[in-house]
């Protein structure tokens with residue numbers, strides 16, 4: 508299995524409606540480090556999973572949609588539900604759409620998978636995996 512990964516970060520504000528989260532029901536900010544990885548069983552015609560720069564640019568385009576925003580107001584997280592897990596799921600969905608738009612010779616091979624890890628602190632992360 509071949510692996511290709513890039514990372515970036517994003518700054519957001521949010522709060523949770525669920526009392527489960529205690530003090531985090533109050534508005535707070537977070538800087539998420541976002542790491543993505545594509546796993547592919549075969550390389551493309553250029554002997555890569557896909558171009559690193561193209562993957563980095565795709566991730567940046569996705570993160571731009573939430574960077575410096577209040578996730579409480581984002582339709583992807585109704586009812587103030589922007590847990591790190593949900594953020595990872597959301598980023599993975601948008602990235603899959605970005606990658607699906609690539610020309611065939613620039614896209615990962617058929618059957619490739621995507622993993623998104625969102626680190627909310629140096630000691631904690633959540634993630635989401637899906638097929639591409």
Ligand SMILES: Nc1nc2c(c(=O)[nH]1)N=C([C@H](O)[C@H](O)COP(=O)(O)OP(=O)(O)OP(=O)(O)O)CN2
Nearest residue numbers: 523528529530531537589590591592593627631633
């Ligand atoms: N599985 C998840 N658990 C928690 C998330 C999350 O997104 N996914 N988020 C938070 C808070 O937003 C924040 O990141 C941490 O808040 P805090 O109150 O400090 O929670 P901790 O569990 O880390 O600390 P305790 O003091 O032990 O409650 C919380 N959990």
